[in-house]
Amino acid sequence: MGNHYENTIIIQNQNTWIEGAAVVQLRHTATLNGMRRVAGMPDLQPGRGYPVGAAFFSTGVFYPALIGGDIGCGMGLWQTGLCARRTPPAKLVKQLGSIDAPEAGDVPATIGGGNHFAELQCPDQIYRAELLPPDWHGKHLLLLVHSGSRGLGGQILREHVERFGHQGLAENSPEAADYLAKHDHALDFARRNRAAIAARMLARWRSEGTCLLDLPHNFLQRAEYAGETGWLHRKGASPANRGLTVLPGSRGDYSYLLMPAENTGFALDSLAHGAGRKWQRGECKGRLSRKYPADSFRKTALGSVVVCADKALLYEEAPQAYKSVADTVAALEQAGLATAVARLKPVLTYKTAGACHD
Numbered sequence: 001m002g003n004h005y006e007n008t009i010i011i012q013n014q015n016t017w018i019e020g021a022a023v024v025q026l027r028h029t030a031t032l033n034g035m036r037r038v039a040g041m042p043d044l045q046p047g048r049g050y051p052v053g054a055a056f057f058s059t060g061v062f063y064p065a066l067i068g069g070d071i072g073c074g075m076g077l078w079q080t081g082l083c084a085r086r087t088p089p090a091k092l093v094k095q096l097g098s099i100d101a102p103e104a105g106d107v108p109a110t111i112g113g114g115n116h117f118a119e120l121q122c123p124d125q126i127y128r129a130e131l132l133p134p135d136w137h138g139k140h141l142l143l144l145v146h147s148g149s150r151g152l153g154g155q156i157l158r159e160h161v162e163r164f165g166h167q168g169l170a171e172n173s174p175e176a177a178d179y180l181a182k183h184d185h186a187l188d189f190a191r192r193n194r195a196a197i198a199a200r201m202l203a204r205w206r207s208e209g210t211c212l213l214d215l216p217h218n219f220l221q222r223a224e225y226a227g228e229t230g231w232l233h234r235k236g237a238s239p240a241n242r243g244l245t246v247l248p249g250s251r252g253d254y255s256y257l258l259m260p261a262e263n264t265g266f267a268l269d270s271l272a273h274g275a276g277r278k279w280q281r282g283e284c285k286g287r288l289s290r291k292y293p294a295d296s297f298r299k300t301a302l303g304s305v306v307v308c309a310d311k312a313l314l315y316e317e318a319p320q321a322y323k324s325v326a327d328t329v330a331a332l333e334q335a336g337l338a339t340a341v342a343r344l345k346p347v348l349t350y351k352t353a354g355a356c357h358d
Ligand SMILES: Nc1nc2c(ncn2[C@@H]2O[C@H](COP(=O)(O)O)[C@@H](O)[C@H]2O)c(=O)[nH]1
Pocket: 043, 052, 073, 115, 116, 117, 119, 146, 217, 236, 248, 249, 250, 251, 252, 253, 254, 255, 273, 274, 275, 276, 277, 317, 322, 346, 349
């Protein structure tokens, strides 16, 4: 169900919890010059000035600050040739070793920090077999890669903010053309980097792999809404008009393969990009460390293994810090935006094998 406020919709149901600060940020974006409609997803959460988990449609002007610094961040999903039953996680961890150092080439093939990750997942439940992709192999593991444009997007945003602050750029201006060229480069860089990460990991496991989908969730595009042509900004929102999408939960929760519905225009053709954060990064250690030593997070309640040598990150990205992904999926389904196709269970989550930062 949606919750309307002038030109704003928030996709939520009775079980959706959204932090008040995120709603305040969303309502502020709705007042920006040229803004026609904003759509908050059930994973709406506060960001640095602007919310995460939302889409924004404007005319005549666009706002690089709404896209943020991780331009092109997204999710790629690969079908691997690794047999789910015959490949114990401990063996996969050993074969993988570290992929923290950049490879030579035009992209580093590294994941980056924060909540970027690569995860092997096992098909766990199939709800709509007829909607599975043609290359689907139910007995083999899937590889989900979540990464962005690394330092590149951050540099583009910094340069923009130094010159223009948080102002929008008038379409057809030289400044808009300059930003768009850089944005498109970062978008492509991020996509190629996810493919390079997948290729690097699959090579270590001596497995073939086929890309089932690759969708950015932080990007700007030309689009139409209510008969007007304008600019669709997505910040932590997955496109609902490019076929199957994947909605990740957390390293200790399921992920879902979703088929978007036909009519998603009311939500600016967008879906949630994750379960959504419940706790801010900075509060996680305080909430968890008395009860849970960092090492206890290297195995999850679903039996998966976590490779994360950074103890601070073990707390910041703990499953407890995220909302229930099943609730997020239910809110999307109830709003008529998507149908769950399959549920995927984590087997091995890779964050960093590098040095320990206590
Ligand atoms: N399956 C996993 N999902 C995860 C993990 N860490 C975070 N997440 C989910 O991904 C999104 C990504 O959000 P973004 O704003 O950084 O793009 C987040 O909302 C979580 O729901 C993980 O290790 N495994």
